[in-house]
């Protein structure tokens with residue numbers, strides 16, 4: 001078995017039912033992505049709009065693309081016609097822009113709210129306190145072209161697996177709280193995207209429904 005196929009197999013073999021694998025294909029060549037596609041895999045994640053646009057036309061049209069990186073509002077219009085999920089919504093303004101563009105395309109776009117759970121100072125993601133206090137149902141009133149499907153988060157980049165675990169646990173409880181508080185009368189707030197190459201097994205234990213894995217499948221990235 002080729003390396004990429006073997007790596008995918010190692011992961012999917014122990015993935016519980018109901019948990020999906022998003023293969024993170026940023027920086028990878030179309031040929032490598034096609035190798036993963038040929039393992040009967042259809043969902044891929046990219047973090048840059050330009051890179052996604054330049055690759056997608058070289059690849060099969062039944063791929064479901066997720067955006068997992070910070071998205072500028074002026075780029076939304078380029079991806080809305082085809083994107084399957086935007087996992088990295090980090091502002092209410094972005095939600096509104098996605099809604100407007102989706103309306104023009106006649107689509108309803110699934111999104112996740114990205115939450116900042118790590119200790120590192122990163123610029124992106126809602127603060128836990130914003131997720132806890134904002135009325136997401138009310139914010140989404142009138143935004144008929146988006147569906148808030150759940151939360152996404154990245155744990156600290158750390159070898160302290162206890163810290164990583166507690167961050168995932170915090171995100172899971174925030175997910176449950178938000179579902180109860182704002183999405184009780186819907187059936188689509190179901191996704192908790194957490195877990196990457198170094199911590200996906202921990203994320204699974206803590207209740208992830210989507211893991212986003214790149215280097216454990218394709219090997220180390222040469223840049224970013």
Ligand SMILES: *Cc1c(COP(=O)(O)O)cnc(C)c1O
Pocket residue numbers: 024026047068069154196197198212213214215216
């Ligand atoms: C790059 C990236 C991943 C995957 O990282 P790996 O460590 O290569 O598995 C997952 N999520 C996000 C948001 C990323 O930017």
